Amino acid sequence: MRKLTDIAANRRTWAWPYVLFMVLFVVLPLIMIVYYAFTDADGGFTLYNFIKFFHTSEAINTLIYSFAIALITTIICLLLGYPAAYIMANAEFKTPAVMAMLFILPMWINFLLRTIATVELFNMFGLPLGEGALLFGMCYDYLPFMIYPIYNTLQKMDKSLIEAAEDLGANKAKVFTKVILPLSLPGIYSGIVMVFMPTVSTFAIAELLTRNKITLFGSLIQRSFGEGGIAMWNYGAALSLIMLIIIALTSFLDSGKESDAKTSLI
Amino acid sequence: MQKPNYPYTGKAASAPQAQSDYIIEVKHVSKQFEDGKFALNDVSLSIKKGEFVTILGPSGCGKTTLLRCIAGFQVATSGDILLNGEDVTQTPPHKRPVNTVFQKYALFPHLNVFENIAFGLKLKGFDKATINRKVKAALKTVGLTDYEDRDTDSLSGGQQQRVAIARAIVNQPEVLLLDEPLAALDLKMRHDMQMELKDMHKQLGITFIYVTHDQEEALTLSDRVVVMSEGRIQQIGTPTDVYNEPQNCFVADFIGESNILTGTMVHDRLVHFCGHDFECIDEGFGENQLVEVVIRPEDLYIFEKNDKAQLTGVVDSCIFKGVHYEMWVKLDGPEGETPYEFLVQDYHAFEPGREVGLLVKPEDIQIMKKERLCNTFEGEIVKGNKVEFLGADWDIPEAVAQQFAVGDEVIITVDFDKVDLHDYEDEGTLTGEVYFILFKGNHNHLTIRTDDGDDIFVNTTDAWDDGDRVGIAIHPEDIHISKKS
Numbered sequence: 148m149r150k151l152t153d154i155a156a157n158r159r160t161w162a163w164p165y166v167l168f169m170v171l172f173v174v175l176p177l178i179m180i181v182y183y184a185f186t187d188a189d190g191g192f193t194l195y196n197f198i199k200f201f202h203t204s205e206a207i208n209t210l211i212y213s214f215a216i217a218l219i220t221t222i223i224c225l226l227l228g229y230p231a232a233y234i235m236a237n238a239e240f241k242t243p244a245v246m247a248m249l250f251i252l253p254m255w256i257n258f259l260l261r262t263i264a265t266v267e268l269f270n271m272f273g274l275p276l277g278e279g280a281l282l283f284g285m286c287y288d289y290l291p292f293m294i295y296p297i298y299n300t301l302q303k304m305d306k307s308l309i310e311a312a313e314d315l316g317a318n319k320a321k322v323f324t325k326v327i328l329p330l331s332l333p334g335i336y337s338g339i340v341m342v343f344m345p346t347v348s349t350f351a352i353a354e355l356l357t358r359n360k361i362t363l364f365g366s367l368i369q370r371s372f373g374e375g376g377i378a379m380w381n382y383g384a385a386l387s388l389i390m391l392i393i394i395a396l397t398s399f400l401d402s403g404k405e406s407d408a409k410t411s412l413i
Numbered sequence: 414m415q416k417p418n419y420p421y422t423g424k425a426a427s428a429p430q431a432q433s434d435y436i437i438e439v440k441h442v443s444k445q446f447e448d449g450k451f452a453l454n455d456v457s458l459s460i461k462k463g464e465f466v467t468i469l470g471p472s473g474c475g476k477t478t479l480l481r482c483i484a485g486f487q488v489a490t491s492g493d494i495l496l497n498g499e500d501v502t503q504t505p506p507h508k509r510p511v512n513t514v515f516q517k518y519a520l521f522p523h524l525n526v527f528e529n530i531a532f533g534l535k536l537k538g539f540d541k542a543t544i545n546r547k548v549k550a551a552l553k554t555v556g557l558t559d560y561e562d563r564d565t566d567s568l569s570g571g572q573q574q575r576v577a578i579a580r581a582i583v584n585q586p587e588v589l590l591l592d593e594p595l596a597a598l599d600l601k602m603r604h605d606m607q608m609e610l611k612d613m614h615k616q617l618g619i620t621f622i623y624v625t626h627d628q629e630e631a632l633t634l635s636d637r638v639v640v641m642s643e644g645r646i647q648q649i650g651t652p653t654d655v656y657n658e659p660q661n662c663f664v665a666d667f668i669g670e671s672n673i674l675t676g677t678m679v680h681d682r683l684v685h686f687c688g689h690d691f692e693c694i695d696e697g698f699g700e701n702q703l704v705e706v707v708i709r710p711e712d713l714y715i716f717e718k719n720d721k722a723q724l725t726g727v728v729d730s731c732i733f734k735g736v737h738y739e740m741w742v743k744l745d746g747p748e749g750e751t752p753y754e755f756l757v758q759d760y761h762a763f764e765p766g767r768e769v770g771l772l773v774k775p776e777d778i779q780i781m782k783k784e785r786l787c788n789t790f791e792g793e794i795v796k797g798n799k800v801e802f803l804g805a806d807w808d809i810p811e812a813v814a815q816q817f818a819v820g821d822e823v824i825i826t827v828d829f830d831k832v833d834l835h836d837y838e839d840e841g842t843l844t845g846e847v848y849f850i851l852f853k854g855n856h857n858h859l860t861i862r863t864d865d866g867d868d869i870f871v872n873t874t875d876a877w878d879d880g881d882r883v884g885i886a887i888h889p890e891d892i893h894i895s896k897k898s
């Protein structure tokens with residue numbers, strides 16, 4: 148009896164279900180991706196999947212295009228999100244709560260539904276679906292992920308720092324460039340990573356908003372597994388691994404920099 | 414480095430000087446917040462070049478608001494602020510030749526020590542060599558040589574404070590504003606920094622305006638002390654002036670310990686309190702006028718009861734305070750009356766129960782004009798034998814009511830000891846909160862702030878605490894009414 152309660156009281160015991168979950172759904176799939184990426188259909192070791200990728204200009208172009216789209220989305224989100232976060236952080240009394248609510252509200256709804264609604268919206272106004280619609284949809288979906296980390300850092304910023312800068316002779320513009328902007332960089336990093344990483348691998352938004360006219364790298368992977376049948380799994384795994392490595396590299400941008408802006412998100 | 418821009422003028426309380434000597438003039442400045450409360454209420458203050466002025470007061474007295482108005486972070490609702498004779502009331506902070514040392518340092522976390530200090534210089538466009546030289550000199554002044562490359566968060570509180578001071582003085586401001594700069598430091602460090610600040614002030618020769626709630630700090634550092642309360646200046650004077658000659662009960666009570674009593678000025682140089690006549694040195698209060706008497710505890714001589722004693726009593730308590738003993742002495746008095754109690758400080762201990770004599774020298778008795786003799790309100794006679802004032806209807810005797818017509822505007826007076834306070838708020842006609850307590854020897858003089866923000870003054874021997882909620886009642890017979898003229 149005593150032993151049982153001891154086991155129950157032990158913190159390690161409580162961690163086991165999570166460890167199990169992570170092994171099953173994170174570690175194992177990763178190992179499988181690596182395994183499939185470096186093997187052929189018969190299970191023998193090969194680098195063919197990677198060689199195939201680097202010799203297929205379509206695949207490489209898709210990767211570059213996906214990066215460009217993700218980059219443009221991130222930049223637009225930053226340009227739109229920073230002022231929004233700034234206004235919210237400096238607003239008086241109830242305004243930030245109301246504004247935060249307005250930004251949060253779309254996130255209550257599944258993004259697929261929102262994307263389908265966006266398609267209908269474009270149809271209703273007779274706007275063409277395509278690249279423009281894709282960018283619009285991506286910005287619409289991911290803007291809150293840019294606003295929140297920035298809002299968080301701006302809101303936590305000690306207002307006396309701004310006064311100190313003014314006191315030392317800085318006008319409004321200088322206060323922004325010399326104090327507010329540098330101090331909100333951790334939030335900007337987090338925002339960039341949180342927008343860039345999911346957008347670079349997205350495929351559903353592209354399929355819906357371009358009617359499959361534009362293929363993103365995520366779509367390429369999805370098709371390898373979905374349409375290609377089991378024969379394409381190895382190639383798909385290699386593509387996934389390439390993407391994983393690239394995303395891992397971009398996230399170094401964020402490494403160590405104010406991770407609390409991210410964790411405090413929502 | 415910054416050799417004194419202005420010769421240090423020494424004791425600033427010297428004879429009044431010409432207008433042009435004032436570097437800062439605050440003229441009838443009021444600051445009203447959105448909720449209608451006055452943080453500053455008609456504040457006027459002139460500060461000479463090179464002076465070390467401390468603005469002293471309890472929290473919420475408006476001292477920080479005054480400093481922020483001078484720095485430009487807040488704009489006065491009315492009144493003018495002049496800097497070197499030039500109106501800067503509306504000038505934004507970055508255009509004022511003043512620099513501030515903030516209470517919580519406000520060092521830029523993304524910059525190191527050097528960059529923090531160089532911040533203002535870079536904005537002013539100095540060249541690299543000059544910036545380098547000035548920053549090094551400023552660091553030397555604050556005793557942090559070779560700290561240039563340190564991160565600010567690797568510094569101790571005291572070191573951060575020094576960087577904050579260096580960041581301000583490196584700009585050679587005409588006025589240095591310090592907002593409770595030492596409040597976050599421990600006692601020992603605070604004392605060291607006080608001395609350093611005083612030296613720095615001498616060395617730099619610039620005007621220091623220092624805000625603090627610590628009266629000892631104010632007395633130690635300043636050429637002049639500005640005592641504030643409730644958004645108003647209570648007294649301006651040298652440290653010795655405000656300590657030895659407080660102008661009102663607030664100042665006497667706030668600065669140092671004091672025995673404050675109500676007395677009667679019999680005639681010039683003779684005051685009556687605690688049932689005895691005392692010689693004093695004050696004149697000009699008139700004859701048989703009620704006055705406030707202040708005696709500092711260290712000015713009372715305590716000794717074994719003998720013929721020389723002006724007052725006699727029994728020691729009630731005796732506490733060792735390090736340098737001296739602090740004793741409460743209960744005076745002998747007429748049977749049935751609450752005896753007066755005096756706070757006495759002496760190097761010798763007299764244990765509780767000892768019969769002792771007290772003596773005070775004429776020059777150690779400080780006499781102040783009584784600020785008020787009774788509660789005075791304006792009101793109006795209303796129906797049903799009632800009078801309306803302070804937003805409530807109060808019963809008055811029918812005989813009194815008949816002397817007036819309904820709607821008559823009247824002046825109401827109520828003696829301090831005729832206001833009854835009740836624990837239960839619904840037992841009073843009006844409710845309020847104990848706002849300020851002043852011990853007056855044998856009773857407490859309370860300021861009760863009603864829920865509408867009016868003040869009623871009450872003398873009571875009951876014990877109340879700051880912030881207690883009370884019901885306020887006045888017996889109809891004790892409400893004195895006269896027609897408004």
